[in-house]
Amino acid sequence: MRSLWTWLWKYLFRAHAVVPLTVAALFVFVTLFAFNEFAFRFVAAKCKDIAPDSWWQPTGAFIAVTCAFFLGGLLGKLPHKKVEPGKDIALRATQFNLTALSLAIAGAWWYETVALASNGKKEPITQYVMCIKGAQNDWTILVFIVAALILGRWLWHRPGSHLQ
Amino acid sequence: MAATTRGSVDEIKGRRKRRLVAIWIVGAVFLVGNALDLLGVINWGPGQNNPDSRVTVLLSAALFWVAVAMVILCFRDLVSIFKHRSRPPTLADLKKAQAEAGDAADTGSLWNEASEWMQKHSALVGLTGFVVGALGGHFFWGVGGY
Numbered sequence: 001m002r003s004l005w006t007w008l009w010k011y012l013f014r015a016h017a018v019v020p021l022t023v024a025a026l027f028v029f030v031t032l033f034a035f036n037e038f039a040f041r042f043v044a045a046k047c048k049d050i051a052p053d054s055w056w057q058p059t060g061a062f063i064a065v066t067c068a069f070f071l072g073g074l075l076g077k078l079p080h081k082k083v084e085p086g087k088d089i090a091l092r093a094t095q096f097n098l099t100a101l102s103l104a105i106a107g108a109w110w111y112e113t114v115a116l117a118s119n120g121k122k123e124p125i126t127q128y129v130m131c132i133k134g135a136q137n138d139w140t141i142l143v144f145i146v147a148a149l150i151l152g153r154w155l156w157h158r159p160g161s162h163l164q
Numbered sequence: 165m166a167a168t169t170r171g172s173v174d175e176i177k178g179r180r181k182r183r184l185v186a187i188w189i190v191g192a193v194f195l196v197g198n199a200l201d202l203l204g205v206i207n208w209g210p211g212q213n214n215p216d217s218r219v220t221v222l223l224s225a226a227l228f229w230v231a232v233a234m235v236i237l238c239f240r241d242l243v244s245i246f247k248h249r250s251r252p253p254t255l256a257d258l259k260k261a262q263a264e265a266g267d268a269a270d271t272g273s274l275w276n277e278a279s280e281w282m283q284k285h286s287a288l289v290g291l292t293g294f295v296v297g298a299l300g301g302h303f304f305w306g307v308g309g310y
Contacts (some may be wrong), residue, residue, distance in 0.1 A: 106235050112224050116209075
């Protein structure tokens with residue numbers, strides 16, 4: 001058991017894999033609970049009406065998300081461990097997760113397109129997002145802020161990359 | 165990563181060439197998929213022929229094909245990483261290997277320069293995508309009653 005923990009620490013945690021692994025675990029956790037709560041009994045027609053946005057709501061959200069992106073960029077300046085030959089498990093895990101994420105996004109776009117083309121028989125994902133925004137505005141913006149933080153960290157991870 | 169551990173300049177060129185072929189293939193997948201959508205060969209549903217929703221459906225389908233292209237490229241890179249035990253070499257890797265081998269650089273094409281600029285300014289590209297997506301989503305994307 002101790003050797004397994006040492007192995008994990010050496011090849012995963014020290015290789016900066018802990019953040020994507022935590023996000024992936026959180027994603028699985030939330031998906032399971034959301035499926036249990038909403039699958040087959042979510043009625044989009046009963047969503048709370050959203051009042052028209054005032055000028056500062058989308059602008060404030062936009063500024064907050066953009067600032068999170070820049071903050072992620074600052075975090076991306078932290079020293080990045082290089083992959084050594086023969087110790088490439090973090091590289092493989094990262095690419096595997098990136099492939100899985102791409103597959104999930106492709107599946108989401110497939111459903112979105114089918115729903116948009118169904119003439120109202122199915123509700124598109126964007127409809128669900130707006131429903132959630134209507135019920136939980138603050139949590140929705142928080143999710144987007146965290147996503148922007150991770151994205152900024154990822155896109156700016158290389159030393160010497162500057163926004164110009 | 166140094167050329168001594170990644171392999172010779174020829175190997176790097178070979179890997180980059182094979183990846184370029186894969187990029188052309190995913191580009192073809194995107195174009196063919198969209199063409200089939202436009203011609204109605206692929207039927208997403210009744211809304212595809214409804215004048216009110218046709219543009220939205222086709223745009224969504226186009227993004228689906230972009231996502232499919234990304235899946236294919238990611239899977240190809242995954243196989244490459246398992247096979248070579250290193251990430252696909254970049255243009256910077258090739259330039260470095262050529263400099264170490266004393267070869268004359270032959271990477272001055274417009275595409276390579278554009279690729280290098282995109283790699284160097286990936287954050288700016290990402291931020292531009294976010295701004296365009298946010299503005300486009302806010303002003304033009306309407307679903308259901310919203």
